[in-house]
Amino acid sequence: MPRTGRLLGLTAAALALAVGPVTLHLTQQRHNALPFDLEAQYPEGKAVPGGEPFAATVIALVEHELDSPSGWRPNDFPLWGPSLWADNNANRQLGIIQAVRESVRVLKDHLTKVSATQFDLHLVQADTAFRNDARKLWLPSAEGKFREGTAALRAYVAGLDATPPTSKPITLRNVELIRLFQNWTDLLGDAHANLFKRQEDDGSTVPVWRTDDYFYHAQGFAHVLHLLMRAVRREYAPTLADRSVVRQLFDEVTDALSRAAALKPLVVLEGAPDGLLANHRRNLDAFVVEARQKMYSIREELEK
Numbered sequence: 001m002p003r004t005g006r007l008l009g010l011t012a013a014a015l016a017l018a019v020g021p022v023t024l025h026l027t028q029q030r031h032n033a034l035p036f037d038l039e040a041q042y043p044e045g046k047a048v049p050g051g052e053p054f055a056a057t058v059i060a061l062v063e064h065e066l067d068s069p070s071g072w073r074p075n076d077f078p079l080w081g082p083s084l085w086a087d088n089n090a091n092r093q094l095g096i097i098q099a100v101r102e103s104v105r106v107l108k109d110h111l112t113k114v115s116a117t118q119f120d121l122h123l124v125q126a127d128t129a130f131r132n133d134a135r136k137l138w139l140p141s142a143e144g145k146f147r148e149g150t151a152a153l154r155a156y157v158a159g160l161d162a163t164p165p166t167s168k169p170i171t172l173r174n175v176e177l178i179r180l181f182q183n184w185t186d187l188l189g190d191a192h193a194n195l196f197k198r199q200e201d202d203g204s205t206v207p208v209w210r211t212d213d214y215f216y217h218a219q220g221f222a223h224v225l226h227l228l229m230r231a232v233r234r235e236y237a238p239t240l241a242d243r244s245v246v247r248q249l250f251d252e253v254t255d256a257l258s259r260a261a262a263l264k265p266l267v268v269l270e271g272a273p274d275g276l277l278a279n280h281r282r283n284l285d286a287f288v289v290e291a292r293q294k295m296y297s298i299r300e301e302l303e304k
Helices: 002-032 052-067 088-111 119-130 142-161 173-197 208-235 244-262 280-302
Strands: none
Touching: 002 119, 052 088, 052 119, 052 142, 052 208, 088 173, 088 208, 088 244, 119 142, 173 208, 208 244, 208 280, 244 280
């Protein structure tokens, strides 16, 4: 019996080791799909205050991460944080909040503001709240501050719908939209550098346990930007109506980022370029680079 018990124990442990990663993989796949239908909520032809689709998308993005069964992961205890074991979603969420921060900053600084006009106060509050330390457990917690950010964006949307409006709408000028794409190409440039690099800043080779960190952090960028690309296309639909080239580029960028956001290997492999195994960082980078280059083309078209 003792020998049988040990055998059963070893078998149970082996099954747990096999089933655990597969379970995490499948639950992460389901979590990555955001249940938010922008086109259904804001169909083309419906009068929508400028700024509402953008803000509503950010709210949906952040609240989905906060309200998921596992919640906000980067400030969890070490086994579930961004440094050990089940860290994929934690690193992805760090990428998500960084992309959200930069996008909301541009919404505040440029898309809704012209020259010497004042900032929208709700967007100032949202921008400030989203910049809280994503790894902070309390005093204040990351979750609490990020919920303050979404609450400020809800107040911003309510102000857009008020009569008269008390929030500042997106101006729909090309010069401000160019600023947004400048910001996004900078984010994707950072993602590309981490997906392609072979050495850390100290000169050491990128260790195998860091490759998936870079993969999921970059994927967090892609997740945010592919959804906000759809929001921006809806926001600027009237000004893009007669610009078929720009609309096509929008669709191609959105498609590339959507594919990047959906990649979910069971294990992130680091195969050689001429080897039999995949190199998932390079695979993800192909979509990131495609989106970045086509964003440059959008900028060129907008500058004409």
